[in-house]
Amino acid sequence: MTEEDVRRKWQEDPEASTIFAEAKSKTDTNHPPLFCYAVSPSAAETIVDVAATVGASRLILGAPKRSALINLLRGNVIREVSNSLPEEIDLLVYA
Numbered sequence: 001m002t003e004e005d006v007r008r009k010w011q012e013d014p015e016a017s018t019i020f021a022e023a024k025s026k027t028d029t030n031h032p033p034l035f036c037y038a039v040s041p042s043a044a045e046t047i048v049d050v051a052a053t054v055g056a057s058r059l060i061l062g063a064p065k066r067s068a069l070i071n072l073l074r075g076n077v078i079r080e081v082s083n084s085l086p087e088e089i090d091l092l093v094y095a
Contacts, residue, residue: 010037033060044080051089058090 010016020035027033034054040046051059061078078093085091 005039008039010035013037044077044084047077047081048084048086052086056089058092059085060092060094062094 010020016037020037023033023035034056036050036054038046038050047059047061059081061081082091
C-alpha cells in the first residue's frame with residue numbers, strides 16, 4: 001500500500017461509487033445504512049474495527065465470486081470477519 005492508497009476517497013473509486021449509488025437507491029429512508037469505505041492491508045480487521053467502533057448491531061457483507069484457488073491463496077475475508085466479530089454484532093452474508 002502506498003500513501004496515496006490510504007488517502008483515496010470512495011468518490012475516486014468508480015466501483016465503490018457505483019455500488020454505493022445502487023445501494024442508496026434501494027435504501028429505506030427511515031433506516032439508512034452507514035456506508036463505509038477504507039483502503040487497508042487487512043480487509044477483515046478493518047471491517048471488524050469499523051463495525052465495533054460505530055456500534056453496529058448488524059453487519060451485511062457480500063460474498064465474493066472467486067475461485068477456490070484464489071480463496072485458498074488470499075484467504076477468506078468473510079470467514080476472518082466471522083471469527084473476529086463481537087458476538088453482539090449479527091453477521092449477514094449476501095451471496
